[in-house]
Amino acid sequence: METFLAVCIGLVLYTYIGYGILVWLLVRIRGRRPVLEVDPAFSPEVTLIIPAYNERLCLAEKVANSFAQHYPADKIKFLFVTEGSTDGSSDFLRATYGSRIALLEGTERRGKVAAMNRAMQQVATPIAIFTDANTILNREAVQNLVRHFQDPKVGAVAGEKRILTNDSESAAGSGEGLYWKYESFLKRMDSDLHTIVGAAGELFAVRTDLYEPVETDTILDDFIISLRIAGRGFRVAYEPDAYAMERPSFSIIDEQKRKIRISAGGFQSIVRLSYLLNVFRYGWLTFEYVSHRVMRWAVAPPCLPLIFLANGWLAVREWLNGSAGGYGWTSLFSLQCLFYAAAWLGYRLEKQNLRWKLLFVPFYFTFMNVCALAGLVRYLKGNQSGTWEKVRRAGEVEFKAP
Template sequence: MLIYFLFWLAIGITLYTYFGYIMLLWLPCTIKRKRRHLTAMNQNQLPDVTIIIAAHNEERYIIPKYQNTLSLNYPSQKVHQVWVTDGNTDNTSEILKSLQNITLINSPQRLGKALSINKAMELVKTPITLYTDANTYLSPNSLVDLVKLFENPKVGCVAGQKKIRCDDTDGLASKGEGIYWRYESLIKKLESCTGSTVSGAGELYAIRTNLFKPLPGNTILDDFEISANIIYQGYRIKYVHQAIASEAGSLTVDDEKKRKVRIAAGCFQALVRHINLLNPIKNAEIAFKFFSHKVLRWIFVPPIIIAIPFLNAIILFLNQSNSITYTLTFAAISFFYGMVAIGYLIRHSARISSWVTFPYYGFMMNINMLKGFIRFTMGKQSHIWDKAKRKTDI
């Protein structure tokens, strides 16, 4: 019957999206194991780098971020900081004006991050440009680790690892985000091992400056837009696990939901704009990875995880023999949704088991993906970033 086919198809798509794709990437990586050993670069070989930081109401982070940038293990005369403000209503602009050896573009009007980046890029004269966020702190060797991979002329972008600072006092939002980014980092690492990853995370990635294309003003996900443009030009995107950008997680589940809905709307905008990434004739590797890593997770899985328990229940109702297989699958699905329900009830608690965090956060992400789809199709998602509060914001 059709109901059985739909049920197992839904199970298969979900398992492939979250586990099967990783296994397909992991197998060739274990066989390959041959890494191109890059020779250590001396100080004279390192290229000049411009670090671009867009800031909106970031007064709490400006000085720590500035000091973090100065402390990077990279020749100071080769690091150029460009800060661009975007309609600040706090003391961000005043603090930046007091700093030395930076270039400041002060915009009193709120234009959005995409246009802010465009403004900053007009001033960049260095061969490499690095993008990072004001509330993100970089590991000491991150800049060197990223730049080294540009020795390969086929590499157009190098992304670092996003890491969520989390401890026992953090709530479900931070812990869930931390688990998600460890999982996402594993995928990017395996994708990079097998050729190219699909995109970099906005907290830390570098590009060849000459590959930058001005961003449309209404762009929601600037990091994906920049990454896609580099892929179109025939270059690879590499991932460096040891180059770390760390930040605090969202303060509450509600803050994280708001952030995820905006990102989800940006995902659908990116899909519409860059549907050509799915063309296997142009680039079979990227088409496969984009479909497996992004499209399945954005479009197929969110409605599927809602449909699966209903399909299973219908099968049990129709199956007069009370098949042990479908009874066990229903029990497993019920356990998962039970953990989701518990997670919802205790979402504001600090001490939450991973048995609860992973199901609840995963389910929440998929629900927010559906909400983001609705907001995108109705044209209600602004490209202006509405900041989510993070733990260190209060």
């Protein structure tokens, strides 16, 4: 039991701390990738693809933000995909912007992945860039993404996701921001070592001729698309100076729905990308993929309750045997109880719209892993579809069509 507990603790520590340290050391030993020399003349045509299901409220800001990109105006096209929308999005875009944008619409809602597959059939430019309608890009985003394609070994480029929070935001939103800061650090290390393992759907670019139609029930389309490109021998680069900014989830319930869905998608992705587990064929890609993603979704979450139960059993045995050997297991179990009590308190305060920064880490860490286990249950039940209702974001007001 002691060995079992030690192994489980080691797996969790490696997943959340050890891998970050190891990949940082490997990058220091191997050296960072050379700084990309930008050729001012390199400005290939690109298509900015914006799936927008019932996003009428934020479309005007998104279009203005897209038009404001620092990229040659004759080299960038805009394709909005509004199929299935019932809030007047299509009529608004058509009446307001006319031929300045391309519009792909339809009465049937078939989901984001089906919309993306359909949109890619319309793209004639060598580079396609995906971005969400509810995010705002920095003005250099397109330019900074595209420059990486000067390297023929780069098949896709991922931008950075940033969460905009203020002092009155929920603990979930603040935790989400901390999570993405750490995630951005890991992506920088992954990219310097070999390739990143999964783009964020808020902003990523691909070579059009490398895009493969994705199964329409896919939950994490961005992850599947980028990993399949990496599996074909191309690098997926990371560009932190191309970033998409969005607000955190409106409430802990909204964030919970989002996290469970992502976790269910993680297990779906592990099954569909099982061939990437062959380290003899994929080498560094397999190492990064397993360490950064597979263990985060499929190993660490189930280890946590096992650690708690095993530690509890050892603590009881320690008490029954007396204090001759000390109370090390009891002390560790007490610390676990304090940690989860802090997480529970953070959850209770969040339900009452109260915040205490000291509780962010235990709360969000526990929250993520509970959602991962719930995602596993949902995936095993097979009741997750490729379409879903978007979560509310902080500061968001519902738009009602006239």
